[in-house]
Amino acid sequence: MTLGNNQEIAVHASGVEKVYISGDTNVVALRGADLEVRCGEVVILAGPSGCGKTSFISIIAGLLARDGGKLEVMGEDPQALSTEARTAWRLRTVGFVFQQFNLIPTLSIAENAAIPLILQGMDRRSACVKAKELLDQVGLNGRDRSSPIQLSGGQQQRVAIARAMVNSPKIIVCDEPTSALDGATGLRVMELIAQVGRMPGRAVIVVSHDDRIYHLADRIIHMDDGRIDRIETTASLRNAHV
Amino acid sequence: MPIFALKMLFGDSARFYGMLLGLAFSTLLISQQASIFVGLMSRTFGFVTDTPQPDLWIVDPAQRFLDDNKPLRSTAVQRVRSIEGIEWAVPLFKGLLVVNLPDGKRQMSQVVGIDDASLIAGPPFMLEGSLTDLRKPDAIIVDEKATRREFKMNNPPEGGEPRSLRVGDTLELNDRRAEVVGICKATQTFQSQPVIYTTYSRATEYAPMERRMVTMVLAGVAPGVDEVQLIKTIAERTGLSAFNGEDFADKTVGYWMRETGIPINFGTAIVLGFFVGVAVAGQMFYNFVLDNLKYFGAMKAMGASRKTLLGMVFLQALTIAILGFGLGIGMTSAFGLTVPGERLAFRMTWHIPLIAAASVTVICTASAALGMWRVLRLDPADVFKG
Numbered sequence: 001m002t003l004g005n006n007q008e009i010a011v012h013a014s015g016v017e018k019v020y021i022s023g024d025t026n027v028v029a030l031r032g033a034d035l036e037v038r039c040g041e042v043v044i045l046a047g048p049s050g051c052g053k054t055s056f057i058s059i060i061a062g063l064l065a066r067d068g069g070k071l072e073v074m075g076e077d078p079q080a081l082s083t084e085a086r087t088a089w090r091l092r093t094v095g096f097v098f099q100q101f102n103l104i105p106t107l108s109i110a111e112n113a114a115i116p117l118i119l120q121g122m123d124r125r126s127a128c129v130k131a132k133e134l135l136d137q138v139g140l141n142g143r144d145r146s147s148p149i150q151l152s153g154g155q156q157q158r159v160a161i162a163r164a165m166v167n168s169p170k171i172i173v174c175d176e177p178t179s180a181l182d183g184a185t186g187l188r189v190m191e192l193i194a195q196v197g198r199m200p201g202r203a204v205i206v207v208s209h210d211d212r213i214y215h216l217a218d219r220i221i222h223m224d225d226g227r228i229d230r231i232e233t234t235a236s237l238r239n240a241h242v
Numbered sequence: 243m244p245i246f247a248l249k250m251l252f253g254d255s256a257r258f259y260g261m262l263l264g265l266a267f268s269t270l271l272i273s274q275q276a277s278i279f280v281g282l283m284s285r286t287f288g289f290v291t292d293t294p295q296p297d298l299w300i301v302d303p304a305q306r307f308l309d310d311n312k313p314l315r316s317t318a319v320q321r322v323r324s325i326e327g328i329e330w331a332v333p334l335f336k337g338l339l340v341v342n343l344p345d346g347k348r349q350m351s352q353v354v355g356i357d358d359a360s361l362i363a364g365p366p367f368m369l370e371g372s373l374t375d376l377r378k379p380d381a382i383i384v385d386e387k388a389t390r391r392e393f394k395m396n397n398p399p400e401g402g403e404p405r406s407l408r409v410g411d412t413l414e415l416n417d418r419r420a421e422v423v424g425i426c427k428a429t430q431t432f433q434s435q436p437v438i439y440t441t442y443s444r445a446t447e448y449a450p451m452e453r454r455m456v457t458m459v460l461a462g463v464a465p466g467v468d469e470v471q472l473i474k475t476i477a478e479r480t481g482l483s484a485f486n487g488e489d490f491a492d493k494t495v496g497y498w499m500r501e502t503g504i505p506i507n508f509g510t511a512i513v514l515g516f517f518v519g520v521a522v523a524g525q526m527f528y529n530f531v532l533d534n535l536k537y538f539g540a541m542k543a544m545g546a547s548r549k550t551l552l553g554m555v556f557l558q559a560l561t562i563a564i565l566g567f568g569l570g571i572g573m574t575s576a577f578g579l580t581v582p583g584e585r586l587a588f589r590m591t592w593h594i595p596l597i598a599a600a601s602v603t604v605i606c607t608a609s610a611a612l613g614m615w616r617v618l619r620l621d622p623a624d625v626f627k628g
């Protein structure tokens with residue numbers, strides 16, 4: 001993998017290790033994982049269940065401590081920060097899309113999407129106005145006062161995408177964003193992620209083993225048993241399918 | 243985030259109303275039962291509170307509480323008067339006598355005989371007539387409640403509909419004529435018999451003849467005299483026990499508290515109220531936090547600080563505590579205002595809302611602390627776990 005142009009590096013991970021200690025047994029989840037993601041890139045992290053995808057993405061997002069290796073995300077090692085500083089760093093730097101959406105049912109979708117801005121100290125009114133713009137972008141115009149429970153799964157995931165982008169984070173991480181959705185809906189959600197995520201200065205990492213959406217990414221990083229197994233580019237993928 | 247925290251709370255309406263009612267009911271049980279308890283207990287010494295004039299209440303040393311009459315010889319008054327530092331001393335008669343109503347009904351009544359000359363220890367409020375009317379022949383003053391209830395004239399002498407006893411009517415006390423010259427308002431007694439005031443000498447005429455007629459001696463202390471020393475002197479010189487009003491009331495309440503099951507009954511109800519709050523509201527609040535844990539977790543991952551998250555839980559607990567307590571105290575007050583005082587002793591002293599508030603605080607703090615602990619322990623990495 002080479003840096004063919006002068007694009008900024010969003011994520012640089014080398015030799016990342018993670019060992020879970022549960023009782024007497026140690027589970028090695030990552031055994032030297034390397035990854036480089038450039039700004040403007042959308043990558044999919046794929047691989048069989050238990051190969052360490054979630055662990056890896058959690059470490060990159062500053063949610064989980066690693067047990068070895070090096071990591072720089074947007075020029076910073078989240079693990080080098082204090083807990084408070086890391087929390088603030090996540091708020092500024094990382095947008096999250098979860099498999100189960102995690103929208104608060106008693107808030108309107110605009111309020112849900114506004115949460116990162118409010119956490120950053122913006123007043124509620126302005127934050128909701130901004131969130132409404134994002135909801136318009138993800139195709140939910142006019143629905144901003146709805147409750148999440150009035151929306152379909154695909155629409156809820158769109159709200160989550162709006163929420164992940166509302167404060168313009170540099171990195172967006174998504175863990176299985178389409179696996180709670182049916183195939184067609186999942187595809188449209190992934191299209192949205194690829195579209196809004198692929199922006200200069202922003203990188204998107206999506207964990208998924210749904211191969212129907214692979215063609216929407218720039219690269220597919222295949223993991224196996226805690227390591228990067230092989231990397232496909234979309235071009236090679238298309239060739240394989242032809 | 244405060245507004246979002248409140249929306250989360252109010253939005254979960256089934257649970258919100260559950261918690262609200264749980265806390266309100268708990269507050270109601272605690273404050274209502276405590277108020278009735280205080281009300282009942284203060285009835286035991288109502289006569290002492292109604293009678294502010296004496297500095298000292300002088301009784302037989304064996305007397306355990308206000309109504310535990312151990313009459314004294316009539317010389318007791320003279321002996322107390324002769325003690326230096328006593329400004330004045332008057333006898334008081336207090337006893338249960340049978341009253342015959344014109345329609346033949348008989349009613350045990352509490353007769354209070356007050357000093358003929360000074361009329362000290364008369365009723366606290368006169369509704370009709372005046373205290374000095376007691377100096378008329380056969381005069382008695384009757385408590386207003388009794389005129390409507392026990393002494394209601396079912397067959398008035400002038401004929402017509404049944405009516406309340408009124409000034410000018412006559413009763414018989416132990417077969418002697420007694421004429422109503424006034425209507426007063428006295429604090430309800432614990433045993434709740436009708437209260438009749440008359441003069442000491444007339445009371446002793448009404449009462450069956452006995453050697454000891456003075457129920458107690460009421461005394462005033464001369465200015466500048468040390469009360470504690472005086473009480474000792476009275477004990478040495480007369481063998482009698484003297485108390486100031488407050489101590490006498492305390493002694494009386496203390497007796498009822500120690501010797502009856504009343505405190506246990508009310509204590510049980512109050513503790514029950516507390517546990518209803520814990521079981522219903524505390525438990526529901528904790529479940530509310532647990533249900534929202536995934537959202538708190540997501541917010542923690544997104545970059546919400548501990549302070550923000552704990553602040554949200556704290557605000558939710560505080561809000562439900564204030565609303566539940568307010569509703570409960572409101573219900574208790576409404577109860578206290580609507581139930582007639584003569585039926586039910588109800589007295590909400592300022593301590594009672596404080597006690598209820600403390601209980602609600604304990605319940606909400608404990609469940610909020612448990613909830614906060616769960617929020618603190620949340621591993622943000624868990625948000626990616628299904």
Ligand SMILES: Nc1ncnc2c1ncn2[C@@H]1O[C@H](COP(=O)(O)OP(=O)(O)OP(=O)(O)O)[C@@H](O)[C@H]1O
Nearest residue numbers: 020022027028029048049050051052053054055056
């Ligand atoms: N908290 C934990 N404690 C112990 N072992 C864990 C923990 N989390 C993950 N593991 C183990 O680490 C390994 C990697 O888990 P991880 O969740 O990263 O895999 P994954 O690739 O995301 O799998 P899936 O596709 O099923 O989500 C697995 O063997 C898993 O059982």
Ligand SMILES: [Mg+2]
Nearest residue numbers: 053054055175
């Ligand atoms: Mg996973």
